[in-house]
Amino acid sequence: MARRCSRATSRFTGNIETHLRKLETSAVLLCLCLLFPSPAEAGLYTASDQILVLTPENVDSVLINSTAAIVVEFYASWCGHCIAFSPVYKRLARDIKEWKPAVDLAAIDCAVEENRKVCTGFGIRGYPSIKFFNAYSKGDSTGQDIKGFPREVQGLRQRIIDKMETHEEPWPPACPPLEPTSQAEIDIFFETNSVEHLALIFEDSKSYIGREVTLDLLQYENVAVRRVQSTEEALVAKLGVTEFPSCYLYYPGGNFTRLKVQIEARAFYSYALQRLPGVVRSGRPRPVPSDLLTNNTEEPWRPFNSSRVYMADLESTLHYSLRMELAAHPVIKGEALTSLKSYVSVLVKYFPGRPMVMNLLKSVDSWLKGQTGAEVSYTVLREILDNSAQVPDTALPEGVRWVGCQGSKPHFRRYPCGVWTLFHVLTIQAKTSGGSEPQEVLGAMRGYVHNFFGCRPCAQHFDAMAQESLTQVNSLSTAALWLWSRHNRVNNRLAGALSEDPHFPKIQWPSPDLCPACHGVKKTGEHSWNLEQVLSFLLSYFSSNSLLTDYLQDESQVLAKQRERHETQQLALRRIERKAREALDSITQPPPSQPTQEEDEEEEEEEEGPEEEEEGAEGAAAAAEMGGKASEPAPWAKPEAEVGRGRRQAQRKPSIVGMRLRDVQEDIVDLDSFVNQHYKAKALRAAASSRVKRRSLQRKEEQEPGPVFGLGMELDVGLGMAGLQPVEPDLGLGMGQQRKRLQKRGLTGQYFGGSEEVEFSQQLYSHRGRWMSVLSIGFSKVDISLCVILYFLSCMCLLAMYLYFKNRLRLRRAKVALP
Numbered sequence: 001m002a003r004r005c006s007r008a009t010s011r012f013t014g015n016i017e018t019h020l021r022k023l024e025t026s027a028v029l030l031c032l033c034l035l036f037p038s039p040a041e042a043g044l045y046t047a048s049d050q051i052l053v054l055t056p057e058n059v060d061s062v063l064i065n066s067t068a069a070i071v072v073e074f075y076a077s078w079c080g081h082c083i084a085f086s087p088v089y090k091r092l093a094r095d096i097k098e099w100k101p102a103v104d105l106a107a108i109d110c111a112v113e114e115n116r117k118v119c120t121g122f123g124i125r126g127y128p129s130i131k132f133f134n135a136y137s138k139g140d141s142t143g144q145d146i147k148g149f150p151r152e153v154q155g156l157r158q159r160i161i162d163k164m165e166t167h168e169e170p171w172p173p174a175c176p177p178l179e180p181t182s183q184a185e186i187d188i189f190f191e192t193n194s195v196e197h198l199a200l201i202f203e204d205s206k207s208y209i210g211r212e213v214t215l216d217l218l219q220y221e222n223v224a225v226r227r228v229q230s231t232e233e234a235l236v237a238k239l240g241v242t243e244f245p246s247c248y249l250y251y252p253g254g255n256f257t258r259l260k261v262q263i264e265a266r267a268f269y270s271y272a273l274q275r276l277p278g279v280v281r282s283g284r285p286r287p288v289p290s291d292l293l294t295n296n297t298e299e300p301w302r303p304f305n306s307s308r309v310y311m312a313d314l315e316s317t318l319h320y321s322l323r324m325e326l327a328a329h330p331v332i333k334g335e336a337l338t339s340l341k342s343y344v345s346v347l348v349k350y351f352p353g354r355p356m357v358m359n360l361l362k363s364v365d366s367w368l369k370g371q372t373g374a375e376v377s378y379t380v381l382r383e384i385l386d387n388s389a390q391v392p393d394t395a396l397p398e399g400v401r402w403v404g405c406q407g408s409k410p411h412f413r414r415y416p417c418g419v420w421t422l423f424h425v426l427t428i429q430a431k432t433s434g435g436s437e438p439q440e441v442l443g444a445m446r447g448y449v450h451n452f453f454g455c456r457p458c459a460q461h462f463d464a465m466a467q468e469s470l471t472q473v474n475s476l477s478t479a480a481l482w483l484w485s486r487h488n489r490v491n492n493r494l495a496g497a498l499s500e501d502p503h504f505p506k507i508q509w510p511s512p513d514l515c516p517a518c519h520g521v522k523k524t525g526e527h528s529w530n531l532e533q534v535l536s537f538l539l540s541y542f543s544s545n546s547l548l549t550d551y552l553q554d555e556s557q558v559l560a561k562q563r564e565r566h567e568t569q570q571l572a573l574r575r576i577e578r579k580a581r582e583a584l585d586s587i588t589q590p591p592p593s594q595p596t597q598e599e600d601e602e603e604e605e606e607e608e609g610p611e612e613e614e615e616g617a618e619g620a621a622a623a624a625e626m627g628g629k630a631s632e633p634a635p636w637a638k639p640e641a642e643v644g645r646g647r648r649q650a651q652r653k654p655s656i657v658g659m660r661l662r663d664v665q666e667d668i669v670d671l672d673s674f675v676n677q678h679y680k681a682k683a684l685r686a687a688a689s690s691r692v693k694r695r696s697l698q699r700k701e702e703q704e705p706g707p708v709f710g711l712g713m714e715l716d717v718g719l720g721m722a723g724l725q726p727v728e729p730d731l732g733l734g735m736g737q738q739r740k741r742l743q744k745r746g747l748t749g750q751y752f753g754g755s756e757e758v759e760f761s762q763q764l765y766s767h768r769g770r771w772m773s774v775l776s777i778g779f780s781k782v783d784i785s786l787c788v789i790l791y792f793l794s795c796m797c798l799l800a801m802y803l804y805f806k807n808r809l810r811l812r813r814a815k816v817a818l819p
């Protein structure tokens with residue numbers, strides 16, 4: 001495809017003049033080729049298929065001197081049979097993943113120019129071809145052809161076993177013996193081997209089960225598997241075996257018991273044997289009994305029923321997702337914003353949460369729905385998440401309390417486990433509550449994972465799976481089953497990985513213990529899932545009725561904690577605000593009588609809520625006027641009158657939030673910017689105060705084009721940005737007109753009703769914001785404040801000099817004029 005793409009573009013570029021349209025198309029094609037790795041680059045397989053992708057660079061290191069035998073598929077990505085075969089080969093790779101140390105799978109795309117030499121070197125003429133390379137192959141080995149190989153997993157697996165059995169010396173060290181055992185070997189087995197369990201699989205001569213299970217367990221310690229043929233009469237008689245196949249556990253001293261499985265088949269033997277006491281994956285620590293886990297983790301261990309789902313995990317997941325993961329994105333825009341919206345809207349629709357949590361999700365949802373601008377700021381979103389408006393009975397508990405998702409070590413399980421669980425629950429809820437859109441939940445999950453899930457490789461893998469088959473999801477049932485089967489695919493890939501908690505091994509879920517009816521075998525003896533049973537199991541396992549509420553944070557405590565935190569925040573905010581004012585006042589207003597008066601004013605303000613200061617009258621009027629038409633209060637906000645004095649300030653913030661169309665950057669009102677605004681506004685006001693204060697007692701209109709506007713312009717010009725000025729109609733208008741415009745567009749919120757200075761500085765900020773975004777300069781707010789002050793001072797200087805020289809000139813003229 002890469003080659004096809006480049007060919008396409010070069011052909012098009014040959015006819016530039018005559019085919020302008022085509023050129024455009026080719027440009028688009030080229031872009032697409034660059035954006036998405038073309039199939040030729042990726043081939044039919046990737047590393048996440050658990051297939052080694054061969055290239056001229058790695059082919060020698062993979063094939064020569066390998067400790068495992070290697071099966072290599074030679075294919076051409078354009079060949080239809082290869083494409084048709086690739087899913088089988090991928091399934092094979094998943095099926096015999098546990099055999100990797102003994103025999104591994106690889107593939108090479110012979111359609112790629114650079115690979116051609118390798119393929120011809122191995123004498124490949126047709127595709128697909130499969131070759132078997134012995135362990136410790138020499139550099140000149142061309143492998144053994146597997147001719148006429150079957151196009152299904154079971155047949156391929158058996159051909160591989162045949163090859164392994166006839167493997168010449170040196171034998172791959174990880175591969176256990178595959179030949180049938182005898183009474184004689186069993187008698188001395190425990191003298192020569194130090195394992196706890198010996199599993200004997202009795203089978204007839206044509207069966208592959210014994211060898212398959214032997215290889216399935218080769219990565220496990222403390223267990224050995226041998227196959228016994230039905231013709232081994234002494235052993236058959238000794239154990240009284242009547243069924244073939246069947247599996248017995250044999251112990252030193254000649255004791256034995258039959259291994260209990262639901263169905264006598266490979267998958268059930270392997271699963272049961274891997275779970276025997278003391279059996280662990282090689283190199284992994286032996287799991288301690290779970291009652292000893294108490295000492296293993298930094299938090300107290302919470303005993304739980306591992307076959308249940310806990311609401312505490314779901315709430316913890318929401319907390320982590322919304323307060324931790326999203327916080328990594330200070331500004332959320334574009335596709336990420338769309339994804340966030342659909343994630344939250346799916347939560348509101350299907351999350352089976354308690355009322356308090358649902359209220360919070362609803363307020364987040366309706367806020368997000370109101371955000372029609374290009375981006376939102378996380379800081380503002382956070383205000384809603386923390387219910388800064390103090391809407392009653394609305395909260396998302398802070399912090400995490402993992403229960404079913406606890407890991408035996410802090411780095412195991414937890415959040416990713418919670419994410420899976422959350423979305424399983426959501427797909428099931430969508431099904432039971434009669435959602436309308438089959439891909440709604442999965443689409444939201446895909447978007448969330450793609451844009452926000454912190455584990456980036458996970459996101460890529462998940463995206464690849466979604467791209468491959470999400471379109472096939474056409475009902476709510478298939479949606480739930482799709483997620484289940486993809487989750488199992490991930491489990492398969494991760495089984496044995498370092499991220500696997502030894503206490504919670506990755507299995508194909510649900511296990512035969514958890515859902516016996518979900519499992520079955522085909523006529524060939526292959527394991528199969530009974531999808532109807534799986535679906536009904538999922539429906540009951542993840543249903544809202546069977547969610548356990550143990551360890552949930554108490555509702556009233558959550559609400560009390562939230563209120564408390566909110567109050568301390570408000571106090572701190574007010575204290576900082578006052579400090580800032582005092583500091584500035586002491587600099588700019590030396591007369592002793594005035595500061596005390598101001599202080600009194602402020603004390604008053606705190607007691608009676610933000611009463612308008614004298615200059616604030618106009619702003620308040622504007623806000624009141626605007627409140628009538630433009631901004632409806634957020635749906636969860638109470639009407640002003642109802643809100644008590646203490647809540648008033650809290651009330652202000654959501655109403656900034658209610659503003660639309662405004663640059664999001666400017667909506668951020670954290671402590672820093674609040675203080676900065678105060679400093680700046682104060683400085684400006686102080687500088688201009690003598691005049692403004694007097695004039696503000698006059699008519700309101702007169703105040704508008706006052707020195708304040710002059711300063712705003714100076715700021716823009718002063719920063720040397722005039723030349724770069726974009727077409728910005730607002731700038732050409734007087735401040736008064738501009739303000740009115742803003743009001744009409746609903747840009748100023750009730751927030752500014754409180755005081756003129758905040759409104760003014762906000763407007764100044766919005767100018768600056770535009771400039772900043774035009775120039776992409778990361779000035780901090782302090783820098784800007786300093787600039788403003790410096791420019792103001794230098795202008796005063798210039799003015800003074802101008803007046804001085806003008807005076808002198810006049811004096812001279814006067815002198816000259818004198819006779």
Ligand SMILES: Cc1cc2nc3c(=O)[nH]c(=O)nc-3n(C[C@H](O)[C@H](O)[C@H](O)COP(=O)(O)OP(=O)(O)OC[C@H]3O[C@@H](n4cnc5c(N)ncnc54)[C@H](O)[C@@H]3O)c2cc1C
Nearest residue numbers: 413416417419420457458461462484487488490499504509
């Ligand atoms: C979208 C996504 C992609 C991921 N991709 C990767 C990756 O590429 N690489 C990586 O290292 N980690 C990945 N992870 C993390 C990994 O899948 C596990 O979540 C993590 O290792 C924790 O494992 P766990 O043992 O808690 O079980 P999890 O796999 O997290 O499962 C949680 C619980 O869900 C239940 N469950 C298990 N299987 C199923 C199933 N098939 N259907 C329904 N319920 C099931 C079980 O009760 C299990 O305890 C991904 C996670 C997510 C959410």
Ligand SMILES: *[C@@H]1O[C@H](CO)[C@@H](O)[C@H](O)[C@H]1NC(C)=O
Nearest residue numbers: 060064065066136137138139
């Ligand atoms: C393969 O391994 C053998 C012994 O370990 C060594 O002598 C030989 O040089 C190796 N060959 C290559 C090509 O690495």
Ligand SMILES: *[C@@H]1O[C@H](CO)[C@@H](O)[C@H](O)[C@H]1NC(C)=O
Nearest residue numbers: 291292293294295296300301
């Ligand atoms: C934790 O282990 C220590 C010894 O290592 C033991 O004294 C203590 O009782 C254990 N605590 C619990 C809760 O099991």
Ligand SMILES: *[C@@H]1O[C@H](CO)[C@@H](O)[C@H](O)[C@H]1NC(C)=O
Nearest residue numbers: 304305306307308309541546
């Ligand atoms: C765990 O839950 C299952 C399913 O509800 C139940 O059958 C089982 O008894 C529970 N186990 C414990 C230890 O409570």
